[in-house]
Structures are given as structure tokens and as C-alpha cells.
Amino acid sequence: MRERFFDEKDRNAIGNVKRFLEYENMIPGFLEEAAADPQAVIDKYGFPLTPEDVSFLPMDPARPRHLEARYPDSKGGIYAGFVNRKLEHVQMLVRECAPKEPRFARWREEQMGRCMLDLGPQYSSIIHVPVVFELAKGCSVGCEFCGLNAGPLRSLFRYTDENAMLWKDILQRLNDLIGPAAAEATLYFATEPLDNPDYELFMRDFRDILGNLPQITTAVSARNIERLRPLIKELNDDGRFIYRFSVLSEEMYHELCRAFTAEELALVELLPQYEQAPGNHFAVTGRCDDTKDEIPAGGTISCVTGFIINMCEKTVTLSTPTWADAAHSEGQIVYGKETFKDGADLQVRMERMISEKMKVYIEPDDILCTYPYLKYVKDEGSVRIESEHGTAFVLEVNDDVNIVEKVFELVSEGCYTRREIVTKIIKSSEYPAVQSQYLFYLINRFWSKGIFVEKGGLHGKEV
Ligand code: SF4
Structure with missing residues (x-):
């Protein structure tokens, strides 16, 4: 059962420390000013804080992310507790997003294994949600950094009687097919949720049928502040979810700060997405990738391993995240x-995609290969599969290092079936004691971790 992120008595402390740290990320020069004389800056901007409240230990990049206040009994200690609960929440979401349909669940696990090496350290922030919706075709915002390369807004799925009936029918069917994980869906993907004037009506049906307030990430929070107020109130009353606002300019940030108190935005992450922001961060994908011909692109902003349902066009797309490159400029593999x-037809199509497109085991006659971004490294008693994107998979194999190396070498040639690889090694006099079951186990293990892949499954990632 999901819990509230904080006790109401801590809202003021969390909201204000959060806003102070946002100033550092949003306002050029603020960080330097605060480092030189924190008390003067606190007084100048009127923060109800002390320098101790905003002093944190640096995060150790070699360890899982964890925030620690330098003075644990200060408001900084309360804020650090909140941030750490949010970080744990991401891991909880990864577990809660597992679909109940067994084949789908297993395929998602395999995609998660592949993403660990494919996406580098970014993999740990991706929840692999099994379904998302688009309530529009295209997007009105046209952000320069759009990681999904959304086209201009062309049409909206309005809340007519007919559409409302279809919507509720689909939510019910997804609940039956995917289970509680369907409640983690968002009502946007390559769209802006608030482009749809009926977003709130769809959101309420979603909450009534699936039980969750769907997460919002919006880039138009300042477009209609009055429309936002009830949404923020609902978020705060519930207390168990986080919203995200993309902040496109310093002026937009100031506008949001004037419209909402620090306490009101305690559950809203404000993402600095403009060039001058000291904390700006863009994934180099989609429209943001303007370096295609020079250096490899990278990253993804997709967190879907499953279905993208566009209600306007009535389409369903099976997708999973990948490192953006020339063949995957939007950071996703589309299956x-x-x-x-209608709803029944959608269900039939999804079930068919699950059984036909979600490969969950390798056949003896599948030709195996490996991804070009992976490298085999031999160690004493273990092997490491290193990704050029910054992560590695380590397998303890004790005395079998040479056998694993041979398997990797044969798979890398990209022309042998699983059966042929096993037969070649068994027949070789170099490995007299090796059992075929062990080789099958090794190959299956590497395949399920996204290290080996059947030929035809590279989706444009061939060298
Ligand atoms: S980032 Fe979001 S809001 Fe901006 S263009 Fe892309 S889909 Fe639209």
C-alpha cells in the first residue's frame, strides 16, 4: 500500500528547503552567492531557513543515490528523508509496474536486463511502465529539447459520451489484462497532458477504475495557473504521488513561485529545461540530438516497456527504451x-502482440549474436560484460572463465545457432569436462540479461 510522502507537519520545512535548492538550479549566480554567504542570501530572499538547513553532504557517485544532511536535526534532515523516500519510491514503482500477464512480465524483466547495459547508469531511474496513453495527436508546445520528437498538435480525444464509454471500457480491460500495474500508467507520452481540455475528466475515470491519481509531467504549467490549482490541491490532499513541471525559462519559474507557495509545490518536481539554468539537463535524444553526424547520441526519456495507446488515432504501439542512435532517434525500440x-479489438491485438512479439525464450535453432556496445573482459574467477555506456554485468564462474570466453567468442561471430555453439564446445578437446546443460544455462542467462540476442532481434543495432 502506497504511503503519503510526508507528514503534514513537515510540509513547510520540505517545501522551503526544496525551493532554496531549486533557486540554485534555476537562477544563474544564486549558487555562488549562497556559497559565499548563505545567511545573507537567506535574508535577502526571505527564506524561513538557516544555513544549517540547506547544507548537505556530497553524494557518493559510486553508491546508490542517497541524500544526507550535514546537520541531521535541522530542516535539512527532514528534507533528506523526503528525498530518500522518493528515491526508494522509484524502486517500488519498478516492482509495482510488473504486469500480471506472465509472458508480458517475463519479457519486461528481460528488457530491464538489457537496459542495464544498453542505457548505462540511467537504467536505474526507468520504471518500465507497462502501458501509457496519449489523449492527443501531437503536442502544442514544440520544446526544442523534445526527446520524443513530438509533432505539432493535430487533434484531441475529447470527453464525448462515446469516447468516455470507450475510455472506461479500455481501462477496465487493461485492469483485467495487466492487473494493478495498469494503475501506474500516465495519460501522456509524446503529448502534453494539459493540451486536452478534458484531461481532468479522463483522470477522474482513471482514478475511479484503477485507484491511482495518474502522474503528470507538463511543460505548460504556467499557461493556465487557475486550471492547475485544483490539480495541485488534489495532489496535496492525496499526498502519495509526485507531479513534474518542465520549467522552460527563468521567468516561468518566477511565475510559478509567485502563483504557488513553496508548501503547495512540495510534491511537484520542477525540472530546469532552459539553457541558462545551472541545473539544466537534457537527454541527448529526439530533437535534442543535434549531433547525429559527429558523436554518438545517447540516453532516452522513454520509460515504457509495453504499450502506448493513442486514443485519438486508436493505435497501440509496443515499445521499450533504448540508447538513442541513428536508428532509434527517439530512444525507443518499436516492436x-x-x-x-474498439475496446474488445484493442484487447485482442494486445494479447496477440504479447504472444507474438514478446519473445521469452531462445530456440535451439536461433542464431545468436551480441550487441556492438558490449565487450567481454576476463578476470580471476569471474567475467565482466562491459557496456560502452558505463555499466557492466559480472558473472562469477570460478574455474570456467575460459569456457565462458569461448561461448562469448562464438556468439560474437553472429553465425551459429544455440545448438551449434553447444555442440562445438562439447566436441572440442579443450573442454573435456563441460556439460551441455551448463552451456545451455550460460547461454540462456546471457540471453535473459540482454547480452546475447537472436539474429533479427538487434533492431538496427548491428555494427
Ligand atoms: S517535451 Fe513534452 S511538452 Fe515538449 S514538445 Fe515534447 S511532448 Fe510536447
Whole structure:
């Protein structure tokens, strides 16, 4: 059962420390000013804080992310507790997003294994949500950094009687097919949720049928502040979810600060997405990738390992995140896209995609290969598969290092079936004691971790 992120008595402390740290990320020069004389800056901007409240220990990049206040009994200690609960929440979401349909669940696990090496350290922040919705075709915002390369806004899925009936029918069917994980869906993907004037009506049906307030990430928070107020109030009353606002300019940030108190935005992450912001961060993907011909692109902003349902076009797309490159400029692998007529038809198509597109085991006659971004490194008693994107998979194999190396070498040639690889090694006089079951185990293990892949499954990632 999801819990509230904080006790109401801590809202003031969390909101104000958060706002102080946002100033550092949003306002050029603030960080330097605060470092030189924190008390003077606190007085100048009127923060109800002390320098101790905003003093934190540096995070150790070699350890899982964890925030520690330099003075644990200060408001900084309360804020650090909140941030650490949010970090744990991401791991909880990864578990809660597991679909109940067994084949889908297993395929998602395999994609998660692949993403660990494919996406580098970014993999740990991706929740692999099994389904998301788009309530529009295209997006009105046209952000220069759009990681999904959304086209201009062309149409909206309005809350007519007919559409409302279809919507509720689909939510019910997803609840049956995917289970509680369907409640983790968002009502946007390559769209801006608040482009749809009926967003709130769809959101309420979603909450009534699936039980969660769907997460919002919006880039137009300042477009209609009065529309936002009830949404923020609902978020704060519930207390168990986080919203995100992309902040596109320093002026937009000031506008939000004037419209909402620090306490009101305690559950809203404000993401600095403009060039001058000291904390700005863009994934180099989609429109943000303007370096295609020079250096490899990278990263993804997709967190879907499953279905993207566009309600306007009535399409369903099966997708999973990947490192953005020339063949995957939007940071996703697309396994298929179909058009559906109604809720029943959508269910049939999703079930068929699950059984036909979600490969969960390798056949003896599958030709195996490996991804070009992976490298085999031999160690004493273990092997390491290193990704050029910054992560590695380590397998303890004791005396079998040479056998594993041979398997990797044969798979890297990209022309042998699983059966042929096992037969070649068994027949070789170099490894007299090796058992075929062990080789099958090794190959299956590497395949399920996204290290080996069947030929045809590289989706444009061939060298
Ligand atoms: S980042 Fe979001 S809001 Fe901006 S263009 Fe892309 S889909 Fe639209």
C-alpha cells in the first residue's frame, strides 16, 4: 500500500528547503552567492531557513543515490528523508509496474536486463511502465529539447459520451489484462497532458477504475495557473504521488513561485529545461540530438516497456527504451504498431502482440549474436560484460572463465545457432569436462540479461 510522502507537519520545512535548492538550479549566480554567504542570501530572499538547513553532504557517485544532511536535526534532515523516500519510491514503482500477464512480465524483466547495459547508469531511474496513453495527436508546445520528437498538435480525444464509454471500457480491460500495474500508467507520452481540455475528466475515470491519481509531467504549467490549482490541491490532499513541471525559462519559474507557495509545490518536481539554468539537463535524444553526424547520441526519456495507446488515432504501439542512435532517434525500440476499432479489438491485438512479439525464450535453432556496445573482459574467477555506456554485468564462474570466453567468442561471430555453439564446445578437446546443460544455462542467462540476442532481434543495432 502506497504511503503519503510526508507528514503534514513537515510540509513547510520540505517545501522551503526544496525551493532554496531549486533557486540554485534555476537562477544563474544564486549558487555562488549562497556559497559565499548563505545567511545573507537567506535574508535577502526571505527564506524561513538557516544555513544549517540547506547544507548537505556530497553524494557518493559510486553508491546508490542517497541524500544526507550535514546537520541531521535541522530542516535539512527532514528534507533528506523526503528525498530518500522518493528515491526508494522509484524502486517500488519498478516492482509495482510488473504486469500480471506472465509472458508480458517475463519479457519486461528481460528488457530491464538489457537496459542495464544498453542505457548505462540511467537504467536505474526507468520504471518500465507497462502501458501509457496519449489523449492527443501531437503536442502544442514544440520544446526544442523534445526527446520524443513530438509533432505539432493535430487533434484531441475529447470527453464525448462515446469516447468516455470507450475510455472506461479500455481501462477496465487493461485492469483485467495487466492487473494493478495498469494503475501506474500516465495519460501522456509524446503529448502534453494539459493540451486536452478534458484531461481532468479522463483522470477522474482513471482514478475511479484503477485507484491511482495518474502522474503528470507538463511543460505548460504556467499557461493556465487557475486550471492547475485544483490539480495541485488534489495532489496535496492525496499526498502519495509526485507531479513534474518542465520549467522552460527563468521567468516561468518566477511565475510559478509567485502563483504557488513553496508548501503547495512540495510534491511537484520542477525540472530546469532552459539553457541558462545551472541545473539544466537534457537527454541527448529526439530533437535534442543535434549531433547525429559527429558523436554518438545517447540516453532516452522513454520509460515504457509495453504499450502506448493513442486514443485519438486508436493505435497501440509496443515499445521499450533504448540508447538513442541513428536508428532509434527517439530512444525507443518499436516492436509493432496496430490500429484498433474498439475496446474488445484493442484487447485482442494486445494479447496477440504479447504472444507474438514478446519473445521469452531462445530456440535451439536461433542464431545468436551480441550487441556492438558490449565487450567481454576476463578476470580471476569471474567475467565482466562491459557496456560502452558505463555499466557492466559480472558473472562469477570460478574455474570456467575460459569456457565462458569461448561461448562469448562464438556468439560474437553472429553465425551459429544455440545448438551449434553447444555442440562445438562439447566436441572440442579443450573442454573435456563441460556439460551441455551448463552451456545451455550460460547461454540462456546471457540471453535473459540482454547480452546475447537472436539474429533479427538487434533492431538496427548491428555494427
Ligand atoms: S517535451 Fe513534452 S511538452 Fe515538449 S514538445 Fe515534447 S511532448 Fe510536447
